[in-house]
Amino acid sequence: LNLCVLPEAESTNTLLREKANAGAPEGTVILANTQTKGRGRRGRSFYSPADTGLYLSILLRPDGMTPDQAVKITTMAAVAVCEAVEEISGKETWIKWVNDIYQEGRKISGILTEASVSMENGSVESVILGIGINVYPPESGFPEDIRETAGSVFDGKQNDGKNRLAAGVLNYFFKEYERIDRTDYVEKYRAKSFVVGKEITILSPSGNRQATALDVDQDCHLIVRYENGQTERLSSGEISIRL
Ligand code: BTN
Known part of the structure; x- marks a missing residue:
């Protein structure tokens, strides 16, 4: 070093x-x-x-x-x-x-x-x-x-x-x-990772979305399910956890 x-x-x-x-x-x-x-x-x-x-x-x-x-x-x-x-x-x-x-x-x-x-x-x-x-x-x-x-x-x-x-x-x-x-x-x-299984809010400039964090996959992407049932794999971004 x-x-x-x-x-x-x-x-x-x-x-x-x-x-x-x-x-x-x-x-x-x-x-x-x-x-x-x-x-x-x-x-x-x-x-x-x-x-x-x-x-x-x-x-x-x-x-x-x-x-x-x-x-x-x-x-x-x-x-x-x-x-x-x-x-x-x-x-x-x-x-x-x-x-x-x-x-x-x-x-x-x-x-x-x-x-x-x-x-x-x-x-x-x-x-x-x-x-x-x-x-x-x-x-x-x-x-x-x-x-x-x-x-x-x-x-x-x-x-x-x-x-x-x-x-x-x-x-x-x-x-x-x-x-x-x-x-x-x-x-x-x-x-x-403490987000898995939690209700989260995904913060984005185009509007926030509510989702459930389902898993963190092999590439460390976050798998989420939106309220309409659709799932997505996020590679980066900002989330907050709903308490
Ligand atoms: C974050 O929490 O949003 C990331 C913070 C990263 C801070 C470190 S301190 C050393 C290095 N120099 C910077 O200006 N930022 C990172």
Whole structure:
């Protein structure tokens, strides 16, 4: 690994994308103590206060991968985060499809995967895998809009919690990535998915739809059944669980 630790970055994903475009090799990792413009999925920001969270990005250059296979990387990362967090905290974690990690009913981690695709042959040239984990409670609490939903791995500061978590996530992730052709991580992903069997709302710009989540399949797509009985296989998107 080519690990770069910074006191601050706008966004480790943005910075690593620049390095990737300038030819940085696979395995380049940027870790920042705080982000001034941390990014989440769907154009949202990711709250990234200093000292209390882990913000890291990993550059990957998978061989001959098509864009729709890139979801594998996110899935593996979600499993790696669960394994590392459980090992360090001793508390169970759950995945909300696609890639939000929950502990005790609160979101403790999010993943933002950004691929760049070759114009020549349509294959994935590089992937920036960005992982954010709330390790300790932020000093002034979470911002209002996520106060009810966000949580952190530990209740209070531990000396080495953040470092051990960073090492754990990287170790677990690369262990899976080295054998990307195997699919046993899918079983782990399914076992951790808490949406199966739940009533969900699928959020989309063209209108929300109510459905039941039936299963997560071998490609980590979500199988849903709408109220009219029609079923669909979703490869990505945003859902909320109806309680
Ligand atoms: C989400 O929950 O919507 C995804 C959040 C991803 C946050 C991480 S923190 C490290 C990396 N850099 C970013 O700007 N975002 C990702």
